Amino acid sequence: MPCAYDFSLPALTGGTVDxxxxxxxxxxxxxxxxxxxxxxxxxxxxALWREMEGELVVVGVPSNDFGAQEPGSAADIETFCHRNxxxxxxxxxKCHVRGPQATPLxxxxxxxxxxxxxxxxNFFKYLINRQGELTNWYSSLTPPxxxxxxxxxxxxxxxx
Numbered sequence: 001m002p003c004a005y006d007f008s009l010p011a012l013t014g015g016t017v018d019x020x021x022x023x024x025x026x027x028x029x030x031x032x033x034x035x036x037x038x039x040x041x042x043x044x045x046x047a048l049w050r051e052m053e054g055e056l057v058v059v060g061v062p063s064n065d066f067g068a069q070e071p072g073s074a075a076d077i078e079t080f081c082h083r084n085x086x087x088x089x090x091x092x093x094k095c096h097v098r099g100p101q102a103t104p105l106x107x108x109x110x111x112x113x114x115x116x117x118x119x120x121x122n123f124f125k126y127l128i129n130r131q132g133e134l135t136n137w138y139s140s141l142t143p144p145x146x147x148x149x150x151x152x153x154x155x156x157x158x159x160x
Contacts, residue, residue, distance in 0.1 A: 003131065003132025003133060004019055004027055004029070004105075004108075004132040004133070004134070005022065005132040006019070006020070007019045007103075007104060007105040008020070009061065009093065009095060009103060009105060010093040010095075011090070011091070011092060012074050012077060012078055012092060013078060013091075017090050017091075017092045019059075019105075022057045023132070024130050025056070025057050025130065026056050026057070026127065026129055026157060027056070027057045027058075027059060027126075027128035028045075028048070028056060028057070028058045028125055028126070028144075028153070029059045029109070029125070029128065030045060030058070030059070030060055030061065030123060030125045030126070031061045031063045031097045031106070031119050031122055031123065031124050032062050033062065033063060033064070033066065033067075033069035033070040033122040034062070034069065034070055034072060034076075034077060034080045034081070035071070036066070036067070036069040036070075036121075036122040036123065038122055038123040038140045039069075039122075041140075041143055042081060042084070042087055043085050044143050044144030044145045045089065045144050046058075046085055046087055046089065047144070047145070048144045048145075049088065049089040052157075056157065057089070057090065059089065059090050059092065060089060060090070060091040060092070061095060061097060061103075062077050062091065062095075063094060063095060063096060063122065064094060065096055065099070065119075066120075066122050067122075069122060070094055070122075074093055074094065077091070097119050098110075098119055106119070109126050109134060109137070112133070112134040113137045117134075117137045120139070120140075121139075122140060123140040124137060124138070124139060124140060125138040125142065127149075127152055127153065127156060129156045129159055130159055130160070135152065135156055
């Protein structure tokens with residue numbers, strides 16, 4: 001049975017984001033966009049990444065699937081994220097996160113989480129435990145600073 005560590009995606013700046021390299025570490029996977037009302041969540045994601053660095057891996061997955069809110073090139077996305085939010089967590093190339101063109105990772109997340117776990121907008125968040133299993137998902141309305149997300153991260157970090 002597949003787990004999150006079985007996937008890889010092209011990295012935003014070249015190379016590959018290989019989830020196998022984080023085996024045993026919890027992950028927070030987020031579909032992102034630069035021109036969205038939820039874009040300021042990059043700030044909270046970066047804060048979470050800094051605070052939990054070495055314990056929790058935050059992975060941004062840019063997508064243009066919702067409202068064409070990520071129209072730029074990889075260089076545009078990287079510049080925007082770094083300049084405006086100081087993003088230093090791993091980012092993948094822009095990819096599809098819904099529908100028949102969705103990357104295998106997001107097809108797996110949707111299958112694991114069920115119908116309502118499918119991203120319906122930018123900044124859906126997926127919490128993966130140390131075994132590579134989806135433990136919970138959060139809609140765009142749940143910011144990275146939300147206590148229910150932070151509490152779930154704390155619980156996953158305590159698991160063996």
